[in-house]
Amino acid sequence: METDVLIVGAGPTGLTLGIDLARRGVAALVVERAGALFPGSRGKGLQPRTREVFDDLGVIDAIHAAGGGYPVGMVWRDGERLGEHRMFDPLEPDESSPYGSPWMVPQWRTQEILYARLTELGGRVLFGREVTGLDQGGSGVRARCTDGTEISARYAVAADGGRSAVRRALGVPMTGRDVDPEPNLVADVRITGLDRDHWHLFPPDGEDGGLLALCPLAGTEDFQAVARFPAGTEVDVSPDGVRKAVAARSHLAAEDITEVRWASAFRPREALADRFRVGRVFLAGDAAHVHSPAGGQGLNTGVQDAYNLGWKLGAVLRGGADAALLDTYEEERRPVAADVLGLTGGVHRGEVRRGEATAQLKLGYPESSLSRETRTAPDGPVRAGDRAPDATVGGTRLFDAFRGPHWTLVAPTAEPPALPPAVRVVRGPAHPAYGTGLFLVRPDGYVGWAGAPGAAVPAEYLSRVGLGGGGVG
Template sequence: MMMNKEIDILICGAGPTGLTLALVLAQQGVSFRIIDKMKSPFHGSRGKGLQPRTLEIFEDLGIVQEIMAAGGSYPPQREYQDDGSWQEAPTAEARSPTASEPYLTPWMVPQFLTEDVMRTRLNELGHQPQFGCELIGLEQQEHGVIVRIAGKDGEQSLRARYVVAADGGRSFVRNLLEIDFPGKTLGVRAVVADVSLQGLSRDAWHRFSSSAPERQIGLCPLAGTDMFQIQAALAGDEQPDLSADGLTRMVSERSGRTDITVVAVHWASMFQMHARLAQRYRVGRVLLAGDAAHVHPPTGGQGLNTSVQDAYNLAWKLAAVLAGAEENLLDTYEEERRPIAESMLGLSSRLLEEARRGEMRRGREVQQLDLGYPESSLALEIPARKHGPLAGDRAPDAPVTTRSGAPQRLFELFRGTHWTLIGCHVPRGHVMKARGLHVHLFGEEGNLIDSNGSFQDAYALQRGDWVLVRPDGYIGAIVASDNLDAIEEYLQRAGVVG
């Protein structure tokens, strides 16, 4: 068995979670390897809804334009009654973007297209997943993990500083570490399938039998493709025929229509819905992310989005520790992300019950813009604030102007792997300098102008205040100018100063 050279990170799983982690690590210059036991990339639509916060992350990763081009907006829900009449309602609450929230509508992109965009960007950065390769064993040591992997070239052993398990709800790594995965089976079975069909228009998400939970069926046109996604509840131990003929019969029986024909099945899956949360996210140098750490019912489009944000939270912390930050920085990953997953489990389960009653409209609660880490040990406020965003909250966007008069957005200044420190009417002589820290100032001596007041509206800072934005776009600290040394201590802890 061959021993390869040491790498910093081994990522097990090349779905959206692993790919997000890989993209950030590639930007940070961290050495890693990303493997997946599947022989080829996933080709289904499973996680098709991208929430506004995830779109903000994709903007930061430099792929949002490609993601938007790959998909489209959600069509309205068209509910058919038994007599053939129907009513129509928006799938999501229609809201226009604002200065502080540039994305306010979920965007439909079939998962296989999302992953394709992510792999393309990763390849541009000089990396690619290795499919048909899986972890089969590991041994933790003081300064690394010896892992055994098996692929088409046989078994090999390598040493990684850290291992991230992004290998799904049935995670081999989580089971290997004997991490409990408590929760419950929700008693709901369903089919999801990507099909080509005839007989339905693409201007609506067609839903039938909404009054009978175990006979519900939806046919949604998949943006970016000429396919439809079929979603159908299953009764008891029903074993459906997932062929084109079988799905045609199911559609006919549940819709009462004989003019809809499934002509081809491109991908199909039958699954049991669960709500489960890992007891721990970390054992030594091995960490869980995405579905390996939590599984949700698909209602509300929370699973993929929560997973992407797990990876986005973890990636900069791994890079910081590898660059010299204290290792206990990694403890804040579970501290911050596990409560988010727990709340998402409750939300998804509630939305599942609403869906079974035929209620499908979704509002701000699914957009993930209001999620944050105000209780985190990484949230610093001196003095405590009574107005505006708090330390730990998502850092709002805002249009500003450079001193030369050029338009700029805060998100453009945040983009990348660095920390951002913003001073509000502070003397330039007080500006600290540190590796990986970008500093911007508003005021007489500054480089930015709040030309229309959007920055002040979004942040509600006092003269002399400083706001520190983390690499993942959350506010790390807000302090008054006479407490600037607290930010320096904070950055030392995060490995930025030192």
């Protein structure tokens, strides 16, 4: 089999990348060692920035229909309600950030939605196909699978999780540590005798200790159960083990757990791959960085990896950009992943509140070599490298203009310079979200180049990002 890009892993990261490449006309093949999509709720929180990405990829309506907002916490003790607990600082949507607080969708449902969008665009996923090794040459990659088949591609992306076989085959170390010695059980269950209006919290009480949290999963009849155990405990993930854990930590009886749909055990860990690229192979998602689940950052950071890498692969393979553009993937995403690791550790230790800090709206690439700020005295809040906020300029909503695999020039009060026809131009009066000037917005929604009125985008920059031709992939 041959393809332009081989994506190993059909989780949220791999499926997001597959969608982005498919809409760019890049042939991509997703392979997944499991026989089906992941069945659990694990990464259930979609941050506001991820919702913006899903808006661009054409799945936001399905995501909204499938989920809901997070409920308020309810603390219990000895079968009595002690009171509500606010787990998030509220974030109100506004014109520049139309998606406020996180949106809850069980991971299995998010993946179903992404998979449906990928197949709608003509993309493919091969299930039951495990990649065990890779060979690289000057012009491509050859992947070996356990069933004896081989897949040739110009580039490959490891999105196969924290225990990535591809990362190990590349010999890339992952530096990290356990952030908590206490193992955890996570399970999707159905419960009788508990309301679905609250995220039910049962603080540690008794020798077997450990918090129990029962969160109603929006859009389903299920609850996600998370139970913590003392260090050194062998966690029983059988249905009986799940029922016993819930009954031991709450007023519920084992028989109140009418069904255990999925269960797993984990120990909170944080780790970062030493490299995000080896030749023609890239690491993304949990294959590149593993986070504590505190703060709901892991799935979201993986989606952002894919969103960053997708347009760059498209520019090299279809837009004529030089392959050196792909070096900026590690340059931009590894520092972000390192910062997010610090954030999730702070949330886990109770030092950082969930809310503005975890929304991922303020992440950007101000130090990137792709961020060119040429104005000497900017009069607005946006600089090159920043996320481009939403606004209505000249009667056009910017997020509508950004939607799609193209670049956009936002030109408040300025005459736009000559640009390739592929660049969409939005003109209008000054807007406080931007000020005046020229803002060339990348396909992933960040300002790449910013200039004063009358400035011209350098031909060298346009060529580098695939808008001026001349590259070889």
